[in-house]
Amino acid sequence: MRTNPSDRILSQVVGGTLDSVAQEMSAVVTRTARSPLFNEAHDFTTGIFDLPGSQSRLVAQAPGCTLHLYAVVSAVDRLMEAFRYDLHPGDVLLVNDPYYGGSHSLDWTIVTPVFHGRKPMLLPAVRSHMGDNGGPVAGGYNPRSRDIWQDGLRIPPIKLYERGEKRRDVFEMILGNNRLAHWLEGDLDAMIGACKVAAERIQSLLERYGGDAVAEAVDSRIAYTEKRVREEIASWPDGTYTAETFADHDFQGMQDIQVRATVTVSGSDLAIDFTGSSPQVAGFVNSPLSNTTSFAFVAISTCCDEDIPINEGYMNPVTVTAPLGTVVNPKPPAPCGHATACVGAEIAEAVLLALSQCAPNRVGVNAHKLPLAYSHGQYEDGRPWVNLNFYGYTGGAGAAYGTDGWGLYPPVMTGVILPSIEMTELQYPSRVLQHEYKADFTGPGRWRGAPGLEVRIQHLADSRTSVMMAGVRHTTQGFCGAGAGPSNRVVVDEGRPGALEVPETAFNVGMAAGGVLAFHRSGGGGWGDPLDREAEAVLDDVLNGYVSVEHAFADYGVVIQSIGKKPVLDLPATIAERDRRRSS
Template sequence: MINEDLILSQVVGGSLDAIAREMSATVTRTARSPLFNEAHDFTTGVFDLAGKKSRLVAQAPGCTLHLYAVVGAVDHLMEAFRYDLHPGDILLVNDPYHGGSHSLDWTIVMPVFYNRKPILLPAVRSHMGDNGGPVAGGYNPRSKDIWQDGLRIPPLKIYERGEKRKDVFDLIVANNRLAHWLEGDLDAMIGACKLAANRIQSLLDTYSPEEVIKALDSRIRYTERRVREEIASWPDGTYTAETYADHDFQGNRDIKVKATVTVSGSDLQIDFSGSSAQAEGFINSPLSNTTSFAFVAISTCCDEDIPINEGYMNPVTVTAPLGTVVNPKLPAPCGHATACVGAEIAEAVLLAIAEAAPKRVGVNAHKLPLAYSNGYYDDGNPWVNLNFFGYTGGAGAAYETDGWGLYPPVMTGVILPSIEMNEMQYPSRVLKHEYTSNFTGPGRWRGTPGLDVQIQHLTESWTSVMMAGVRNTTRGFCGGKDAPSNKVIVDYGTEENAEEIEETAFGINMKPGGIIQFHRAGGGGWGDPLERDPSAVLDDVLNEFVDVEGALRDYGVVIDTETMSVNIEGTNRERDKRRQNKTTK
């Protein structure tokens, strides 16, 4: 590549990344739903149509689990309308069986034309607050088929030749409990695409479409080369791992996800053969969702300065047998796939890669104890609160770094809402949201500490709970210990109604003032806990992430409670004794 080509690639690629970021800011600042304007539960990106299929060419930081799932949605939209696209068309899809993940994630795409030919495709994928169907909020633990997950939207046009299809728009809004939010949220997504279209037109006026595509080809090749260099550094071989989801919310337990990863030079094959058959409950992962979680796993193993685009997945082949929990047949329900079994998909891939590249894996954790609530405002409009504060935490450790922050990598673009704004937007109070001791996976590097969260709803409410990570907790890596179990108590603090949810609960009615308590486990550890620096253990004790007893139990570190310092001799004796016990077993 000559310098001029390199410069053009950087300018065009950087311009499209900036456009994607401006799209993201537009959605945040104009949407009505707190899911958008506070939690940032959406992703924006730009695709091109250089070949038969679309390619991801730019993206803004967002909900990471959306990133590659958007590819399937855009491809299905292009397949449906390739010979019926016109300037001003805006497309929508949410169907898991048309490139979606779960039906709560909606994708809007606006093709940008130049000389009557579609060139680039700005897109927004967002988690909506409701999706019609039997239950408020769209998560239906009783779901038996895809229709009980909520409204299915196949590929359709909501704008045609620049004119709003009001009948289609009204039909969609009418089938949503949060119509007072939905219309504004859709307008925000559409507005972001229109803004991007104007910016892209200016880019195409400055550089010809041929130059733009040439620059994007170069940028994709660069990403692919960087990813291939990473894969090629791993030893050739076949590596297998399996993990389990606790249940499918229909009484079936220990749902297996098996990943066989084959490294061959700079090529990587991921085969999910041997995974459980598709489940009765709503945890089935459509192929685009499965591919996206595999992408999340691979991206966490690569340098963060690699541009995110189609080149990331070019070296990777994903195989998922039809009729399994990782590639179900219609009409299997999929409503919970972005958490369960999505978490297990990424976890199984990382556990397999750990055999080849142990220093590159870790940090994944997404086994959410999902408990969402709904009720009514004083004006009669319904509200749905996903209780985001209860899902924070869970990020695991990686080589040379403890778990950090409040969200694991699959949700790193999601922002913890402001407690004050949350209390203005919902009739609720966040009574507690704090780290707690001895509630993470120990290791040479430990996972993020677990949290104790208490959320109170001030008006009558109904809460459904879907537990995960209770029996099959988030895994540690390379000798690190697994995370502890999640726990949720509904009507916490009342003697007569307090209930710890073991697996699932549906529509529990709570009186005004009812409290939900989340014990959100921390992430898994990395490496043998006996190799953790004793001074780091002491820091954790002083920060109350670990207590004195936990330091001894989990790390073999003896703390002098009078001086609050490490007893070096006692620690060395304790650790030597434990290591000797290991070798004699």
């Protein structure tokens, strides 16, 4: 059946308008929030959902923290289940519980229903990483957590506003359980304000075109995305493809935690099955189902054309199976506080490694094995501060077919912005002493990963730091014959007696004023055989300081001579060396 051209135009108009509304929501949060996590780092995601039946659908989104994207879907569904028969104009809903559609309890989701007639039709939503979440440890990451309550405050589906009236008692309960209450209320107001602005824009859209026309346009846009994604999947050969990867540990003594993904391509349908993954563990790396699904869809979306609108259509061709009681779908009350980094990174990596067997030219770029270290202390007036030390997490972007790794954040953090050093030094008692690329610290390949970084952050006041290492033994993998990234390293109180190079974890380590945190952050994995990299590109990397002459030879078989002080490519010797390696 042919589609009326005017219907196609309206679908584009409505879809583009909703995308713009989501982007305006993002701007509202950035410009009005108090926390540097919001107004500097942009560690949040905004989107719009509809409610055509019993479940919500993602309709539009703005660039943000990509790993939030599909986890929001589950959170919105849980909120709708809780309040389906008690929703009213002016309601504002909140949830953060990992077992109610959350990922880890530091990610909070705010939703406001927009009514057409007497029915909730569209749902603006904001999901944000909060600076603190109560619990035993400042900042919310507790490597000693043994259950979900030790991760921090659990917030099941609740109402912050009811029929437009603020529930002050609920607000006070939440603020009273947060170390950064002086930021938190302003951040919540920014999230709520973004949803209210979106509600006004959506009401104008509904008044202009009518509810039926908007609903049809949304259906058409989702169908278009699904068609494009199915075409991509159908271009991959049918079959079953399996891969596995490992997290180093669970911070409680369990080693080598396996994530196994079996991907089955059948026509335009794709099934992802995590059967064979490790049982849930004692430590706080267990990934609730919504987080697992989100990382799986992030992996799929990186394999499709970037011009495809991001909405529910991405999900329709894909089914995800994760056995209950495993590290990718734990039973409560297993702790989940670190799941958005570990084992989230391994979930996406395993899916991409499996897809590399059927769609090699589409995979790559995933690298998220973060060496997480956060510090806390007090300002001179006694107020607490919590610094996530963002600069130590930069780097790690892997390569893909046709392109070297790029940027300072891996793709699962796309939309997160590196905070301004100057603003960071104003907001915290800290100095960023070093933040620069580190030579020979990336995965080699036909296309290499982004260079790793060397970072040193000095805290000017007494502080305490907890460190959670990842990517030390099981480093970020390369694809299609490429090399993996190197090991991450973190040193606490570098340069002083008693400096600690963290093997796996460090808990609440004290540093006197002037102490330095040193990060050696791995670069990303490569793509393709390093012997296939153009020799001239390797020479450029040497000239740019990304690769040393010694590693050009060791990793790529490229012979570079020094004539005077200038490195010069010896092409005949390079060809001979590469031929020798290939033949052996």
